[in-house]
Amino acid sequence: NAGVTQTPKFRVLKTGQSMTLLCAQDMNHEYMYWYRQDPGMGLRLIHYSVGEGTTAKGEVPDGYNVSRLKKQNFLLGLESAAPSQTSVYFCASSYNRVNTEAFFGQGTRLTVV
Amino acid sequence: AQKVTQAQTEISVVEKEDVTLDCVYETRDTTYYLFWYKQPPSGELVFLIRRNSFDEQNEISGRYSWNFQKSTSSFNFTITASQVVDSAVYFCALSVADMRFGAGTRLTVKP
Numbered sequence: 001n002a003g004v005t006q007t008p009k010f011r012v013l014k015t016g017q018s019m020t021l022l023c024a025q026d027m028n029h030e031y032m033y034w035y036r037q038d039p040g041m042g043l044r045l046i047h048y049s050v051g052e053g054t055t056a057k058g059e060v061p062d063g064y065n066v067s068r069l070k071k072q073n074f075l076l077g078l079e080s081a082a083p084s085q086t087s088v089y090f091c092a093s094s095y096n097r098v099n100t101e102a103f104f105g106q107g108t109r110l111t112v113v
Numbered sequence: 114a115q116k117v118t119q120a121q122t123e124i125s126v127v128e129k130e131d132v133t134l135d136c137v138y139e140t141r142d143t144t145y146y147l148f149w150y151k152q153p154p155s156g157e158l159v160f161l162i163r164r165n166s167f168d169e170q171n172e173i174s175g176r177y178s179w180n181f182q183k184s185t186s187s188f189n190f191t192i193t194a195s196q197v198v199d200s201a202v203y204f205c206a207l208s209v210a211d212m213r214f215g216a217g218t219r220l221t222v223k224p
Binding site (some may be wrong): 002014017035040041042043044045048058059088090092097098099100101103104105107 | 117119122145146148150156158159160163166171204208209210211213214215216217222
C-alpha cells in the first residue's frame with residue numbers, strides 16, 4: 001500500500017533551471033496539495049487541487065505552477081528556480097478538503113545553488 | 114484569516130517525564146478542525162488526531178492526550194511518561210478552507 005509517493009527524493013538545481021516534482025497517490029483522493037517546509041515556518045501551502053483538471057493557489061504560490069491531468073497525479077513545476085526555493089517539499093492528499101486528515105509523501109529536498 | 118501558533122520552538126526532556134506541547138489558533142469561523150501531526154527523523158508526517166470545533170471533549174490514546182479549550186483557542190498535546198521514540202517535530206494544524214500549520218515544536222527525549 002504505497003499511499004503518497006513523491007519523485008525525486010533529492011535534487012540540486014542551478015539558479016534559473018527548471019524542474020518538475022511528481023506526486024502520485026493510490027487512495028482515490030479528490031484533494032491534493034503541495035506544501036513547502038522551511039525552518040521555523042512550519043508547512044506552507046503552495047497550491048492545491050480539488051479534483052482532476054482543477055488547481056488553486058495557496059499561501060505561497062509565486063514561482064510555482066501545478067497541473068492535475070490525472071486524478072492520481074499532482075505535478076509541481078519550477079520554471080526558473082531561485083535560491084529562495086530551497087526547501088523540503090511535501091505532497092499530500094485527502095478524502096475531504098477540510099475535515100479529514102491529509103496523507104503525506106516522504107518529501108523532496110530541493111537545493112537551488 | 115486563520116493562524117496557528119506553537120510558541121515552543123524546542124523542548125528537551127528526560128525519558129519518563131511528562132511534556133505538554135502548546136497550540137493556540139485563530140479563526141473567525143465557527144466550524145473548523147484541528148489536527149496534530151508528528152514528523153519523526155525519517156521526515157514523513159504522521160497523523161495523530163483530528164478534532165472538530167463542536168467537540169470539546171478531551172481525548173486520551175495510550176500515553177497521548179489532547180486538551181481542546183475553545184475559550185482560550187488552544188489545543189494542547191500531552192505526552193505522559195515520554196520515551197526516546199517520541200523525539201520528533203510535532204505540528205498543530207487548523208483547517209477551515211484549507212489546512213494551515215504551526216511552525217512546529219521539536220521535542221527531544223533524552224534517555
